[in-house]
Amino acid sequence: MPLEDTASTINVIDYNFGLSRQKTSNRNSGVPLHFFLPTSPDSAPFHYRPSFHFPASNHSLNVIRPFTLAHGTTTLGFIFQGGVIAAADTRASAGGLVACPAVHKITPIHSHLVVTSSGSGADCMLWERILAREIRLYQLRHRQRLSIRGAAKLLSFMLHPFKGTDVCVALTLCGWDKEAGNTGCAKISEDSTFKINDSSSAHSSQDVNVRAYSASPNSGPQLIYVCSDGTRLQGDVFSVGSGSPYAYGVLDRGLRWSLSRDEAISLAREAVFRATHRDAYSGNNVDLFHITAQGWKQRQREDLKEEFYRDMEKRAKIVDKRKRVTELDSYG
Numbered sequence: 001m002p003l004e005d006t007a008s009t010i011n012v013i014d015y016n017f018g019l020s021r022q023k024t025s026n027r028n029s030g031v032p033l034h035f036f037l038p039t040s041p042d043s044a045p046f047h048y049r050p051s052f053h054f055p056a057s058n059h060s061l062n063v064i065r066p067f068t069l070a071h072g073t074t075t076l077g078f079i080f081q082g083g084v085i086a087a088a089d090t091r092a093s094a095g096g097l098v099a100c101p102a103v104h105k106i107t108p109i110h111s112h113l114v115v116t117s118s119g120s121g122a123d124c125m126l127w128e129r130i131l132a133r134e135i136r137l138y139q140l141r142h143r144q145r146l147s148i149r150g151a152a153k154l155l156s157f158m159l160h161p162f163k164g165t166d167v168c169v170a171l172t173l174c175g176w177d178k179e180a181g182n183t184g185c186a187k188i189s190e191d192s193t194f195k196i197n198d199s200s201s202a203h204s205s206q207d208v209n210v211r212a213y214s215a216s217p218n219s220g221p222q223l224i225y226v227c228s229d230g231t232r233l234q235g236d237v238f239s240v241g242s243g244s245p246y247a248y249g250v251l252d253r254g255l256r257w258s259l260s261r262d263e264a265i266s267l268a269r270e271a272v273f274r275a276t277h278r279d280a281y282s283g284n285n286v287d288l289f290h291i292t293a294q295g296w297k298q299r300q301r302e303d304l305k306e307e308f309y310r311d312m313e314k315r316a317k318i319v320d321k322r323k324r325v326t327e328l329d330s331y332g
Contacts, residue, residue, distance in 0.1 A: 075241050082259070109131060110135055178293075
């Protein structure tokens with residue numbers, strides 16, 4: 001046998017880490033001392049391999065996963081006379097596995113903007129942080145807040161180079177824009193947070209502000225959907241995720257411009273509840289944000305299990321009422 005063939009054979013056996021005869025140890029209960037590493041189709045001995053050629057900077061390297069991850073969630077947002085409502089469930093799923101039952105799928109970006117996320121959890125967290133950083137830098141440079149449309153356009157441009165890759169990001173920007181020249185940065189700090197306040201005086205001031213800003217299309221409530229391929233859509237209602245068809249069924253039935261704040265909150269809760277009841281990838285809790293001219297307000301997280309039991313009791317009462325009416329009609 002020639003020398004080149006002999007060296008090639010020895011190197012291949014060494015590269016496969018002794019698969020033909022694995023050495024074991026009595027101290028480790030027969031566990032092999034060598035571990036198998038799969039070889040690539042163009043495998044060669046390490047010391048015979050040429051120098052590595054790195055891909056161009058404008059191309060993204062995709063990593064092949066050992067199994068396919070199924071993305072599932074339920075997020076929604078809609079505009080009504082009292083501002084913008086954003087709601088989402090809290091279940092993070094990886095295929096048929098519930099990875100976490102209490103994640104936050106609605107992220108505040110600044111005092112007047114929140115983002116609902118669906119897709120890959122790591123990708124969404126990364127791009128939300130990048131967007132928050134760029135908006136903060138814009139505010140420091142120009143001494144005014146970046147508009148919701150501007151933020152959506154910036155995010156779309158940043159995501160477009162990743163079109164066709166495994167990056168999976170679908171964000172819905174829910175916010176409120178001030179009129180041009182009246183950013184109000186001196187009055188409202190970006191770090192300020194708001195909790196829900198059920199006072200009637202605050203509700204009346206919101207209605208006044210809605211009417212004041214509704215005259216200009218570039219001010220007032222804004223709802224924009226941005227996808228990882230660079231798609232940018234603006235509308236009055238969006239629902240994203242595997243549970244979105246069920247949520248759209250509830251929203252199409254009950255959504256109207258003249259909803260009060262309590263009615264809008266109830267509608268969003270019901271839409272998320274119906275979606276999580278039918279969709280296995282959504283569930284656990286519901287997070288809800290209300291965005292107005294004063295900023296975003298977060299409602300306390302609610303367990304959807306309690307909502308399910310309340311719905312069952314309501315249905316039982318309706319059935320009992322129908323039975324009583326039927327019995328009275330039969331006796332009459």
